[in-house]
Each structure stands twice: as C-alpha cells, then as structure tokens.
C-alpha cells in the first residue's frame with residue numbers, strides 16, 4: 019500500500035530531476051533573500067549559477083548545529099514571523115537550545131512524510147495507535163500524532179510515563195500499533211509481565227514504530243519474540259522537522275522521501291563523498307522547508323545510503339540503521355544530551371570545581387546517568403546536610419537545563435581522575451548486544 023504512489027514510485031531518473039529543480043529553486047531563493055545563506059555562499063565562492071546539476075550540491079557550504087545556536091532564536095528563519103505557525107525545541111550543544119520553526123507548509127510536508135511512512139508499514143484507518151512519545155517541545159509526540167491521524171488511525175495520545183496505565187489502555191481500547199522509543203517498549207514489556215499481562219494473549223498490539231534513539235537487530239528480535247509485536251525503525255531529527263522516515267514492510271533500510279530530503283554520505287574525516295553502501299556521516303538538504311531551510315546540514319549520524327531497488331516498489335533511497343554519531347551527543351531515554359551542556363550547567367554553579375565524570379549505563383531496559391562532580395575546596399564541608407542540599411541543587415539545575423533526571427555524586431577536591439592527554443569524561447557502558455561499534459574510538463560512544 020502506498021500513500022502517494024506517484025511520488026513514492028517515481029522512476030529514479032525523474033526523481034533526480036525533481037530533486038535538482040527543487041535544489042536550484044532553493045539555492046536561488048536563499049542566495050537572493052537570506053543573508054545567512056548569501057554570506058555563506060559568498061565566503062565559499064559559490065554562486066547559484068554554479069549549480070547546474072544535482073552533483074553540484076557539493077559546491078555548497080555546510081550548515082552546523084552551532085549555526086542554529088549562533089542565530090538563536092529566529093535569526094535563521096527565512097519567513098516573516100506571522101508565517102511561523104509552530105516551534106519545537108531540541109537540545110543545543112551548550113546553554114541555548116536548538117529552535118526549529120514551521121510554516122503551515124512545513125507541517126504539511128512533515129505530516130505527508132509520516133503518512134507515507136505509516137502507510138508503508140501497514141498502519142491505517144483500521145488501527146488504533148498509541149503515541150507514547152513525549153508531546154510538547156520534543157517532536158516525537160505531535161509529529162506522529164498528526165501523521166497517524168492523517169492516515170485515518172484512531173489516535174491515543176498517551177505521551178510518556180504512567181506505564182501501567184498505558185498497558186491498561188492498550189488492553190481496554192484494543193490498541194493495535196504504538197509509537198515510542200525501543201527502550202520504552204522493552205520497559206513496557208517488563209512492567210506488563212509484572213502485571214501478569216501477556217501482549218500476545220491479552221492485547222491486539224501488533225506493530226511498533228520505534229526510534230529517537232539507537233537500537234539493534236537483536237533488540238528487534240527480542241521485541242518480536244517476547245512480545246509478538248512487529249517492530250519498525252523510524253528516523254528523523256528536529257532540524258529536519260521531527261520523526262519522518264521509516265522502513266517499509268521489507269525492513270531493508272529506512273526509505274528517505276527523495277522529494278523532501280536529499281541525503282549525502284561523507285567521510286567524516288576527509289569530507290569526501292562516499293559511494294552507496296559505504297558507511298559515513300549523513301549530510302541532509304531539506305528540499306521543501308520554508309521557515310528554516312537546511313542546506314547540507316551536518317546531522318552527525320553515521321549510516322550508509324542504499325540506492326538499490328526495494329522490493330516494495332518505492333524508488334526512494336534508503337539509509338541503514340544509524341550506527342553511531344560523529345560527535346559526542348548522547349541519547350538518554352530518547353533525549354539528546356551533549357556533554358558540553360552538562361559542563362555548561364555545572365560551570366554556572368559556584369561550588370562546583372572543573373572536574374566531572376559522566377557514567378551512562380542501562381538498568382533493565384532504561385538508560386541511567388550518574389554524574390560525579392568535584393566540589394571546590396572552599397565549598398567542601400563534612401556537614402552532611404549541606405552536601406545533601408548542594409547535591410539536590412545540582413540535580414535540579416541539571417533537570418532544568420537538560421530535561422532528564424541525573425543522579426549526582428559529590429566528590430572531594432582531587433578525587434576524580436586527571437588526564438594527561440584528551441580527557442575521557444564519558445563512560446558509557448550501554449551495549450547494543452555488541453552489534454554496533456562506534457567508528458571513532460576517541461569519541462565517547464554509546465555503542466561501545
């Protein structure tokens with residue numbers, strides 16, 4: 019089943035021509051009307067006339083997450099404020115978050131992408147779909163909500179948390195499909211067991227659309243065998259719009275709607291374009307975005323691009339499972355956290371010294387983060403209540419800025435390890451059952 023067969027099954031050559039036309043129009047428009055892009059292109063020495071084919075995209079300058087921070091909040095927007103109809107906010111690398119704005123058309127293309135994706139995994143009007151992603155600033159909840167409504171499913175907008183109640187609702191309302199993080203679904207499975215609920219026997223839940231964090235084939239097998247739920251990978255980032263693209267029923271990679279997003283895979287060290295099938299860093303160009311266009315945005319996810327024909331009949335290229343990142347971003351319970359954000363928050367607290375260690379582990383199905391923090395000599399005391407108060411203060415500051423619960427352990431001055439070379443402040447012991455290895459050992463890596 020297709021949502022938009024004309025586009026989804028468009029002959030490859032025709033799709034490339036369409037992509038070129040979109041790119042050309044985008045570049046012309048931004049060069050003429052947007053200072054940020056105009057200046058960037060000037061510095062790079064490239065003019066819209068130099069773009070005479072799709073391959074010329076490599077002449078264009080990159081965009082980085084840092085740009086979104088530098089131009090925070092709306093200085094990168096290319097439409098007047100009265101055309102912006104929504105904001106979403108994601109983690110920035112330090113104090114400031116990343117703001118994404120949407121016009122009506124931006125929301126429309128986001129929903130269209132999700133309608134295609136959900137249809138491709140067989141979700142439609144006969145389904146009741148529970149959306150257990152966070153609603154609000156995070157894109158997961160609202161994105162999937164509108165996508166599921168668009169395909170005619172009955173939507174149950176539970177959001178995150180209240181797991182026992184979520185399991186009861188799955189039973190009571192005959193929920194057939196769910197969208198959440200893979201780790202949350204596994205956690206749900208554990209809680210259901212304790213409640214005496216067997217998903218196969220006691221529910222109609224048979225499909226899950228899982229993403230927002232890395233997961234593995236063995237996790238898929240675990241979900242399918244243990245819970246009887248067919249699991250599909252969904253990918254997206256707030257900069258692109260939010261969750262957008264899924265695998266189809268063949269499950270041989272995530273289909274990227276080529277009329278909406280153009281993908282390049284580059285060698286993260288040399289910046290050279292890589293051939294299909296070679297693993298590298300993904301760089302994306304959003305061909306339709308209005309409020310906040312993205313040309314050659316370095317998304318930092320590591321994957322491969324596959325242009326082979328898919329047996330489902332869709333001609334769009336596919337990316338393989340995301341196997342790591344080319345930066346140090348951690349994903350904790352689906353929330354993006356940069357070590358630099360933690361450092362930034364700690365530095366705002368006068369009693370905290372400049373040594374800290376971040377330990378990330380998995381407890382049951384869920385991620386857990388412990389932060390060891392050295393206290394300054396003058397702030398260190400053996401009065402237990404003072405130390406407990408300070409610890410709670412640090413924990414609540416971290417919660418405020420990072421939006422995740424972190425357990426803080428206070429350490430005496432000089433107690434934490436010092437490093438002669440590059441400091442290794444992140445110890446991540448989560449395992450995706452040994453499948454995914456981070457390509458760069460010098461970076462902290464959630465897969466090692």
Ligand code: DLL
Pocket residue numbers: 108151157158228229230231232233251252253254255256257260261262317319339340343349354
């Ligand atoms: O996580 C959007 C989303 C919501 C995707 C719900 C899927 C489902 P951000 O918070 O901006 O947006 O985080 C984007 O999460 O660059 C990847 O590193 C990671 N990520 C997202 N989906 C996957 C996935 C949402 N399926 C960052 N596999 C991305 C691995 C994923 N990593």
